[in-house]
Amino acid sequence: MKTILTVNGKQHEVGHDSRRTLLDTLRDDLGLQGTKKGCDHGQCGACTVLLNGERVNSCLCLTAMHEGDEITTIEGIGSPERLSALQKAFVEKDGYQCGYCTPGQIMSATAMLKEISEGAPSYVSDDLGAPHLSDEEMAERMSGNLCRCSAYPLIREAIAMAAE
Numbered sequence: 001m002k003t004i005l006t007v008n009g010k011q012h013e014v015g016h017d018s019r020r021t022l023l024d025t026l027r028d029d030l031g032l033q034g035t036k037k038g039c040d041h042g043q044c045g046a047c048t049v050l051l052n053g054e055r056v057n058s059c060l061c062l063t064a065m066h067e068g069d070e071i072t073t074i075e076g077i078g079s080p081e082r083l084s085a086l087q088k089a090f091v092e093k094d095g096y097q098c099g100y101c102t103p104g105q106i107m108s109a110t111a112m113l114k115e116i117s118e119g120a121p122s123y124v125s126d127d128l129g130a131p132h133l134s135d136e137e138m139a140e141r142m143s144g145n146l147c148r149c150s151a152y153p154l155i156r157e158a159i160a161m162a163a164e
């Protein structure tokens with residue numbers, strides 16, 4: 001039995017193992033190593049990918065449950081020749097130090113900017129209007145992505161730049 005997985009617009013046939021995580025499938029079976037393994041327990045956000053446009057920790061997803069879903073990894077949002085606006089902003093603002101968390105940060109920020117453009121209510125105030133992308137709002141919305149080097153101010157500067 002096989003699972004058909006749609007990743008970055010392409011279909012892949014992968015082995016059906018009910019215990020295999022999406023993170024391991026992406027990295028080890030499909031060679032998409034931009035998605036990083038940090039804690040492997042849903043705590044750090046290094047493994048963030050988009051699942052039908054929503055951010056998820058791929059270490060907490062079972063591959064076999066995602067046939068028919070649209071999965072997007074860091075490799076699917078840009079390339080070295082054609083960086084996305086967020087990727088460019090991270091380069092320009094030095095939004096990283098060691099870089100290990102960067103793919104997860106960018107995937108999470110990609111989803112966050114979409115949520116905000118769609119008028120998601122604020123996380124940090126009672127105002128139910130579309131949130132202003134304040135530093136506080138951004139910190140709250142990006143709190144699932146840890147950076148062990150503590151490059152948070154530069155990460156938020158990069159996101160703010162891409163949001164302009």
Ligand code: FES
Nearest residue numbers: 038039040045059
């Ligand atoms: Fe998935 Fe840390 S590796 S959240």
